[in-house]
Amino acid sequence: MVLFRDKSGRLGLVQKRCPHRQASLEFGRCENKGIRCCYHGWQFDIDGSLLDAPGESPALNHRLRDRVRLGAYPTIEHQGLIFAYLGPPNEQPEFPIFDAMTFENMERRPYAAPFRCNWLQVLDAILDPLHTSFLHSSIGRIQFSEGFGEIGQIDFFDRNSWLLG
CATH class of the missing domain: 2.102.10.10 (Rieske [2Fe-2S] iron-sulphur domain)
Incomplete structure (x- = not known):
């Protein structure tokens, strides 16, 4: 695309x-x-x-x-981010506004943190946040908030096919 x-x-x-x-x-x-x-x-x-x-x-x-x-x-630009709907045209849902998208005066800055790695493994890890409770709970806890290693309830929602680009 x-x-x-x-x-x-x-x-x-x-x-x-x-x-x-x-x-x-x-x-x-x-x-x-x-x-x-x-x-x-x-x-x-x-x-x-x-x-x-x-x-x-x-x-x-x-x-x-x-x-x-x-x-x-179709695309929507919201607070400097671009979202695209890739699903069937006749099933396009209303664009979702999540709580994290409503913060006033939130500053967004592009950044880069280059390091040598297998990018596909990093992408896989980013898409799997539950692993942090196990893998990262015993290393360098000082940078994480209290209760970080605790496993909370995970709620699942239907995907509406709006993608961030």
């Missing part, structure tokens, strides 16, 4: 390959309306609709706009 912001400020999340000749839209050009493929210049709006197919006759250009679509996904 390619996430972009067109020159009018709208966010688009589209499939990576142009449906014309499969050129990568990673190298596309953001325009006032949508993104233009770098290979033959086909232009797509943020919803995946074809806006322009340069070099084609007006009649063919019109037919192509009716028939060609690029896969696209």
